[in-house]
Amino acid sequence: MSKLSKIFFDPYLFFSIFLISFLGLFFLYSASNGDTSIVLKQFIFVVLGLILMLLVSQPDPDLFRRYALLFLIFSFLLLGATILFGPEINGAKRWVRIGSFSIQSSEFLKLALPVFLASFLHSKRLPIQPKEVIISLLIIGTAFIVIAKQPDLGTGLIVALSGLFVLFLSGLSWGFMGGSLALLIISSPFLWNVLLQPFQRQRIATFFGIDSDPLGAGWNIIQSKIAIGSGGLFGKGFGEGSQTQLNFLPETETDFIFSVIGEEFGFFGVLLLLSIYLFILMRCFYLSLNARDRFCRLVIGGISLTFAANLIISLCMVVGLLPVVGMPLPFISKGGSALLSLFLAFGIITSMGTHKKFLPQ
Amino acid sequence: MIFEERQIEKNNFSSRVIILFALMGLGFVAALIQIFLLQVSSYSDYEIAALKNKNYIIPIQSLRGEIFDRNGRYIVRNEPTFDLITRPDSIKNIDSFLDQIEPVIFLSESEKFLYLKLFKDKAFANKELVLKKDLTEVEIARFNVRSHAFENAFIDKRYRRVTDYPKIFSHVLGYTSRSKSPYKLLSNIPISHWKDGELIYANGFIEGKTGLEETYNSQLIGKPGQRVYEVNARGRLVKSLEYRPSQNGSSLKTYLDIEAQMSAAKFLGSRRGAVVAIDLSSGGINVLYSSPSYSINKLSNGLSVDELQNLINDENKPFFNRALQGRYPPASTIKPAIAMFGLANKLVDWDFQIKDPGFFTLPEDGRVYRGWKKGGHGIVNLRKALLVSSNTYFFSLAYQADINELALHLSNLGFGKDVCKDCFDEDQAFVPTPEWKYKKINTAWFKGDTVNLGVGQGYFVATPIQLANYASILANKGKGFELSLVMNSEERYMPKIWQNNEYNELDWKRMHQALTDVIESDFGTARSIRDLKTFSVAGKSGTAELVGLDSKEAYKDLRDTELLRDHSIIVVFGPMPNPKYAVSVVIENGESGGAVAGPVAIEVLKSLINNE
Structure with a gap:
């Protein structure tokens, strides 16, 4: 087989992602009350994304490793540009305009950070040294604070998690972890007051029942639970969800799109959707265990675990297990940047998982 | 890295990635259990909550019973009158609408003031609003000739409670007037919905205050009906889902002559x-x-x-x-x-x-x-x-x-x-x-x-x-x-x-x-x-x-x-x-x-x- 004719492609990942993103278009149609322009835009992103995923799968993992630092710096610059020049939407600066496109700059960091940390740590001896850990944590902390201050706590947490996953997978000592956990708990009042915006504090307080105000901050969660609960086993049918169609449910196209699915397709619909997600995660798990080297393993593990965390937080949020921090449902929620970043992520995973190194015996 | 070291690293990675995926699995299972609790265990609670959200019940006034003398002649009856009713949500420009209708139907300053005061709310929730009560025959005729020009207004019948012997039976009959607590008639309809009730009487939900009208109020008043609307989160009526007609009150036959x-x-x-x-x-x-x-x-x-x-x-x-x-x-x-x-x-x-x-x-x-x-x-x-x-x-x-x-x-x-x-x-x-x-x-x-x-x-x-x-x-x-x-x-x-x-x-x-x-x-x-x-x-x-x-x-x-x-x-x-x-x-x-x-x-x- 010649090298040129070889296409790096993982059929399991590709087709399950293909399936879930087209199902997502279908859900989005109902969630947007039948707004075809939104669906069409999303469709274009899905097609572009699938192509991007295929393209990104082709280069050898070494390429990513080599350019990881550059990618990270570029991502931070983009983030800086957002803070300096980005338009303020709903009191938050999250977007940067490039030509006619708006890009949510923090999405890039979600990939750049784990790839960079994997490239930084993959060659280090076990156990990794405090100096390396501190450098890694500084980068992670900077990324988190910058994004959380936009404010976009949800993405900030996910970005931080992506870095921490890589750090953990690369052999962070257990003692260190125990110590930092204790430190985190001690410093939590400080984090609460400095990092969180008043509305975020409000949401978290509401979640823990400190401030029960059914028409205020708790309203969204109540309506989301009503939507999901009233879907029952079989759901109310496509386009028939009263919570969704009569606008009782907020943010149906983004944060609460899962509630739409729960309401209109019921428990069985939800099970079907979750099993596709589960399949994707299982495949990533398999690829991470069988990747050719440490760098690939760390990247696949870091990115796919980030994906899993993103999914689970998003689910737990809308079903009332976690406070609402604003987290889209991967591959389904409206949003081009998030979608492209996901396809990019799975392109990287495919590249890492399908390239084999022919080692001299 | 030498081979052994790589193997140790690989094992270390494997065990750690398993731990993390297992943690994610736990989160996944927790979400799934919560979804099961919502959709299967507590389904009926949430189904009711969803219905409460979307269903807006309003009362329909019932026609009060009439009162007869011992020879079966009317003492009190329900006399139809005609009101001009509008649909504010289909009126795009309120000022030009009023300019257009004023040559046809005379409006006093207080009528206009009251109308403008309620207009915005009613338009927002696409509910009807009375512009003028008790139209004269001339006004009805003038409006009917031009009704094609007013798609957002129509004439509807409203009753008044009258007697042909107003000064003779006043003490014994008593009078009716707007009820302060009509919502007690139908406890399943929230109090705040009564303002949107479908009225039969020109002066609203009425009840007997004195005389026979009071003593026999519960018999005369009948039972209000109800209409269930589907309503969106902003309170706008989307469509009518269910209609239960009102039951007319029973009439009174008296010994009076x-x-x-x-x-x-x-x-x-x-x-x-x-x-x-x-x-x-x-x-x-x-x-x-x-x-x-x-x-x-x-x-x-x-x-x-x-x-x-x-x-x-x-x-x-x-x-x-x-x-x-x-x-x-x-x-x-x-x-x-x-x-x-x-x-x-x-x-x-x-x-x-x-x-x-x-x-x-x-x-x-x-x-x-x-x-x-x-x-x-x-x-x-x-x-x-x-x-x-x-x-x-x-x-x-x-x-x-x-x-x-x-x-x-x-x-x-x-x-x-x-x-x-x-x-x-x-x-x-x-x-x-x-x-x-x-x-x-x-x-x-x-x-x-x-x-x-x-x-x-x-x-x-x-x-x-x-x-x-x-x-x-x-x-x-x-x-x-x-x-x-x-x-x-x-x-x-x-x-x-x-x-x-x-x-x-x-x-x-x-x-x-x-x-x-x-x-x-x-x-x-x-x-x-x-x-x-x-x-x-x-x-x-x-x-x-x-x-x-x-x-x-x-x-x-x-x-x-x-x-x-x-x-x-x-x-x-x-x-x-x-x-x-x-x-x-x-x-x-x-x-x-x-x-x-x-x-x-x-x-x-x-x-x-x-x-x-």
């Missing part, structure tokens, strides 16, 4: 007073009229503040229902009751005679109680005492009575009690007793008080309806019904019999004869009304003194002040010898009972007999 009530009003004229007539076969009230009256239509459908103030401040007190609440001394009309007491207790018999010198002297202190005729009536027996209304005879009869027994006897005849089952706000008036006097004015009972009671004066007061009830017991020879305004086929009330073994049929016959002679004989005190009719009538008149005076001369000075003049009272029943109706008439400051109140009673009796 329009003609008789009209003649009571006509013959009382502008004088202050009351007329009550009772059907002897049932205890049904045929006439219940208090004068002066006011227009019940205006009170129910909107009265200006000035008009209301004038009514409230009127010194004749038109809102005061004299028939049920006016307290008057029964005066000589009580004498038949005293006679019954004397006979039953063997204090007198029909042959017992006294010499009437024109006054009675109380043996204890020598105080003199005068009769109405100077010089007296000579030798009087019981029959003559009733005919000529001898005060001396009844003073001396009452003098022998035990006051507590006499008070009990009067209370058995309905005095000092409610006598009507369904009258609104009836006053009990009172029969004085020693106990009452001590409590009320902290004075001991004098024998003279009992003597005064014998001629229906002193502390004793009764209402016109109590007097009519008393007349009906006399007419029915001791049989008394609980009076009622509304015919009720389900509940038959057994009459209560005034029983006393010592008082027999013969006594009743002689009593009826004596009372007939009061009017029909040449000596009766009420003979002046004898020729007003073709049938014979029994009765007893009275002149209630407001000021105790010793002589007629003294009264002549008093007459100059109208409000201190005597009240004119009469109770009658007829036609004799088999009476069908009993009537009481009281005319305030009307003076001589027979001559003043008598003709009114006879006219009412005549119209009742002619109208059967």
